[in-house]
Amino acid sequence: MLDLKQIGASEFRQLKQAQDRGQLSHAYLLLSSDEVEALNTAYWLICYVNCTGEKKPDGTCPACRRILAGNHPDVFLIDTEENKQSIAIDQIRPLKQELAKSPLEGDRRYFVINHAQKLTLPAANALLNLLEEPAAPVVTFLIANNGGQILPTIKSRTQIINFSQQAASSKDRLLLANGMSQEEVDQVKSSQEVDQAVKFFYQELREHDSLAIVSAHQLAGLVKKQKQGTKAWEKYVWILLKKWGEKDLEKGDCQEAANFLADLMRVDQMWQSNVGFLNNLDYLALKWQQ
Ligand SMILES: [Zn+2]
Numbered sequence: 001m002l003d004l005k006q007i008g009a010s011e012f013r014q015l016k017q018a019q020d021r022g023q024l025s026h027a028y029l030l031l032s033s034d035e036v037e038a039l040n041t042a043y044w045l046i047c048y049v050n051c052t053g054e055k056k057p058d059g060t061c062p063a064c065r066r067i068l069a070g071n072h073p074d075v076f077l078i079d080t081e082e083n084k085q086s087i088a089i090d091q092i093r094p095l096k097q098e099l100a101k102s103p104l105e106g107d108r109r110y111f112v113i114n115h116a117q118k119l120t121l122p123a124a125n126a127l128l129n130l131l132e133e134p135a136a137p138v139v140t141f142l143i144a145n146n147g148g149q150i151l152p153t154i155k156s157r158t159q160i161i162n163f164s165q166q167a168a169s170s171k172d173r174l175l176l177a178n179g180m181s182q183e184e185v186d187q188v189k190s191s192q193e194v195d196q197a198v199k200f201f202y203q204e205l206r207e208h209d210s211l212a213i214v215s216a217h218q219l220a221g222l223v224k225k226q227k228q229g230t231k232a233w234e235k236y237v238w239i240l241l242k243k244w245g246e247k248d249l250e251k252g253d254c255q256e257a258a259n260f261l262a263d264l265m266r267v268d269q270m271w272q273s274n275v276g277f278l279n280n281l282d283y284l285a286l287k288w289q290q
Pocket of ligand 1: 047050061062
């Protein structure tokens with residue numbers, strides 16, 4: 001059973017829109033440093049198309065459940081086999097026979113190739129032949145973490161969706177929408193370490209973990225360490241915390257998330273009237289300890 005915690009929201013929207021308009025391409029290359037996220041997104045789209053529930057995709061109707069459990073007769077997942085480093089031609093060949101058959105339940109079938117960067121050359125060439133038969137009612141999703149390892153001939157036959165690129169630009173939009181200037185956005189470009197620290201801090205706050213006070217100091221240290229734009233980084237942390245709170249609010253976790261956002265607003269005001277960054281982090285950590 002797939003755990004669908006992470007889905008590329010904007011990438012899913014893009015695929016859903018194509019499906020709604022009847023413009024789904026016959027082959028996609030989903031490039032992401034997080035292959036699980038890309039794989040989930042492909043499966044979520046397949047659920048969306050086949051879902052029999054009211055709110056599509058619900059992930060809970062019989063069709064969705066069989067898709068997510070790997071038991072749907074129109075969905076084929078090819079992956080590296082246990083203890084093997086590559087995907088062999090023997091794994092691709094059966095797809096050719098499947099191509100000749102009609103879909104059993106819906107109006108098309110789905111081939112999902114996970115870790116497509118691990119296709120051997122013969123396997124990649126066999127796949128290329130499949131991709132050249134666009135008349136067959138099949139949509140193929142290639143999932144890969146490294147576009148550089150995918151044959152150019154395969155790339156040219158697929159529509160490429162680059163997850164990290166979209167994530168970066170949607171992050172820029174989020175920061176600009178929250179009052180950062182373009183200059184500040186540029187200053188907080190490489191933020192992985194800080195992102196992680198903010199996420200931990202947020203989780204600890206929400207779990208009323210007394211270690212949040214330690215994380216507050218680590219986070220402040222990390223921000224201080226940045227070479228430029230200390231103020232921009234501080235602002236960035238508030239925006240991220242707000243984003244996490246809003247995410248939980250959307251999930252229906254109402255009272256606690258609303259309380260958190262109210263505290264955050266207070267902190268933001270204190271920070272703007274020059275109360276130090278660390279003092280504000282401490283304030284949150286202490287307040288949420290109880
Ligand atoms: Zn469903």
